[in-house]
Amino acid sequence: MSVITFANFKGGAGKTTAALLLASELASRKAEIVIIDADPGRWISHWGALPGKPDNIRIITNVVEDDIVQHIYAAASQTQFVIIDLEATASTMTANAIGMSDLVVIPTQGGSMDTNGAAKTVRLIHNQKRVAQRSIAHGVLMTRTSAAVASRSFKSVRAQMIEAGITLFSTPIVERAAYRDIFDYGGLLRDLPTAQVSNLENACKNAQSFTAEVLSQLKAGLEQRGSHKVKRKRAASGSVDDLAGFRPRDWPIGAPVRKPPKVQAAENPGFRSRRTGRTAQLNLKARPDTIKEFCDLADSNGWGLGETLEYAVCLLQRDYGKKIA
Ligand SMILES: Nc1ncnc2c1ncn2[C@@H]1O[C@H](COP(=O)(O)OP(=O)(O)OP(=O)(O)O)[C@@H](O)[C@H]1O
Ligand SMILES: [Mg+2]
Numbered sequence: 001m002s003v004i005t006f007a008n009f010k011g012g013a014g015k016t017t018a019a020l021l022l023a024s025e026l027a028s029r030k031a032e033i034v035i036i037d038a039d040p041g042r043w044i045s046h047w048g049a050l051p052g053k054p055d056n057i058r059i060i061t062n063v064v065e066d067d068i069v070q071h072i073y074a075a076a077s078q079t080q081f082v083i084i085d086l087e088a089t090a091s092t093m094t095a096n097a098i099g100m101s102d103l104v105v106i107p108t109q110g111g112s113m114d115t116n117g118a119a120k121t122v123r124l125i126h127n128q129k130r131v132a133q134r135s136i137a138h139g140v141l142m143t144r145t146s147a148a149v150a151s152r153s154f155k156s157v158r159a160q161m162i163e164a165g166i167t168l169f170s171t172p173i174v175e176r177a178a179y180r181d182i183f184d185y186g187g188l189l190r191d192l193p194t195a196q197v198s199n200l201e202n203a204c205k206n207a208q209s210f211t212a213e214v215l216s217q218l219k220a221g222l223e224q225r226g227s228h229k230v231k232r233k234r235a236a237s238g239s240v241d242d243l244a245g246f247r248p249r250d251w252p253i254g255a256p257v258r259k260p261p262k263v264q265a266a267e268n269p270g271f272r273s274r275r276t277g278r279t280a281q282l283n284l285k286a287r288p289d290t291i292k293e294f295c296d297l298a299d300s301n302g303w304g305l306g307e308t309l310e311y312a313v314c315l316l317q318r319d320y321g322k323k324i325a
Contacts, residue, residue, distance in 0.1 A: 002218050003072060003082045005101040007124075010117025011088040014107035014143030016043045017179050018210070019085040022105075024182065024189040025211040026081055027057050034075040036084045038063045038093060043183060044085055052187020065093045072100045073314045077321070088117070090124060095301070099128040100315070103217050104138040107173070110145075110157045122166055131297060132315060137221030141210070142172035147202070167217075171209040178203035282309075 006015040016039050023033050037044045045061040060071050075082045084097050098104055106121050108114045118140050125138050140161050145154050161168040178197045182189055194200050298308040
């Protein structure tokens with residue numbers, strides 16, 4: 001129901017690690033999670049093959065450009081949290097995942113390469129916001145920071161983000177051996193062997209704080225998107241321990257601002273029913289500016305008109321499907 005994507009076009013920024021930490025923390029609070037592993041390294045899939053993966057985490061692997069939209073749509077309609085670990089590439093897959101996200105987390109280690117990657121990712125998010133015609137919450141997450149001191153690059157990234165008006169998670173992900181060990185041992189962070197893994201308690205606290213911020217941002221994003229005020233009771237803080245009932249998409253704040261357009265097919269049955277293989281021709285009457293916007297969207301993304309309609313249907317089903325059914 002909530003789609004959270006980890007993206008940064010710079011490789012090695014900490015996307016996979018942060019994605020797994022979030023999944024681990026949510027899973028230990030009884031949430032249901034699907035992880036879409038779109039990282040060519042398949043690290044989360046390897047982790048999932050080790051002993052200790054709980055049943056409330058399901059991993060979808062071997063995701064390709066052609067099927068990611070369908071995977072996200074299907075997972076989001078069945079599961080509380082969909083976590084997407086993206087490749088470090090600007091691709092149609094990345095753009096589609098971002099366009100379907102409720103929150104995009106942009107892990108960044110500081111330094112100009114990571115920061116440039118983060119800036120490019122933010123630009124893509126802004127483009128996808130226009131395509132999806134809705135806001136997409138996003139924030140930069142500092143990773144691999146020192147537990148002891150705030151480094152010069154951390155301070156400089158913070159200053160740059162504030163200047164650019166980009167949200168920065170106030171919890172950085174500290175450099176911890178536990179965050180590497182989880183990929184070797186398997187299982188949840190909290191279940192790692194304390195005798196072998198140094199400073200596990202602090203590692204868990206860090207993952208908890210990050211998760212609490214993600215939950216707050218999801219709520220804030222939904223509040224911003226909705227036309228109704230969230231009920232106080234349902235807007236409990238992100239620090240709740242049991243997430244079994246956390247279904248923000250079901251909150252009234254997710255109600256649409258605009259009614260779905262009435263799509264009226266032309267009466268001419270010759271157009272509606274003529275089939276060629278799996279496709280059929282559809283003749284629609286629409287305002288010229290709507291048609292132009294539709295064609296511009298298709299052209300700017302390099303999609304065919306039929307493909308663009310499929311994406312539009314996916315988004316409509318996601319946002320209005322329950323009400324139509
Ligand atoms: N907080 C952390 N503490 C310790 N090691 C970390 C931390 N974050 C990331 N790493 C290590 O940094 C390396 C890169 O991290 P990770 O694979 O998460 O980045 P990525 O952005 O997913 O990379 P890619 O772009 O290749 O998919 C890995 O070796 C990982 O173990
Ligand atoms: Mg990765």
